Amino acid sequence: MKVNRQGLLLNNIGLRFMRSEADGGNIFTVVPKEKQLEALDFFDKQLFQTPFWLLDKKKLSKINVPTGPDVAEDMQVRVINTLLDKDFLLKLQATQTQYGNEALSLPEFFNTLHGYIWNSLGGSKKIQLDSYQRNMQKAYLGSLTDYMILRDGQYTETDAATMVKAELFKLQKQIDEAISRGADDMTTYHLLDMQNRIKTALSAKAPGA
Secondary structure, eight states: OOOHHHHHHHEEEEEEEOOEEEEEEEEHEEEOOHHHHHHHHHHEEEEEESGGGOOOOOHHHHHHHOOSOOHHHHHHHHHHHHHOOOHHHHHHHHHHHHGGGGGGGHHHHHHHHHHHGGGGOOOOOBBBHHHHHHHHHHHHHHHHHHHHHOOOOOHHHHHHHHHHHHHHHHHHHHHHGGGGBBSHHHHHHHHHHHHHHHHHHHHOOOOOO
């Protein structure tokens, strides 16, 4: 997945664009909901599912000494951080408010993205998360907890803030049920870490409270 295509697909989500005068009707319209969901699905298939096509160890070893995130991990985290950025979520909310059912709603967006990043926790089987899955989940949760510490009313008094908190409660329940199914130490430690971070975020008090 080329970086320029990544940017174009991100722009499709929640985007309003101008129509030419020849089109008639309203000057502004919204990218169809189906195309927005297609963009999220593309990220899942090409990036969120561990992209082994980016991980040719023989080639990487010729150009890189592993001292930090590799190209796949870096792209995964960047996309997740962008999708859950506070201003990106407000853009989704504003687009839904203006265009109603034509736009991708916040619940649809969160349910879709949640399914891609956390689907491995479902079911009753043992769970074994690779380092890419763990890092994406950390990035996802980190974006949510960053939102929770905002004190600016333009972000906190919104449906986006409500959805972020609802997502934290949903994750808390899912992780609580999944911890006992960790198939290896690293997966179990990771889930315990996520559990503790969520508890801290939900119990945080505003300054001076």
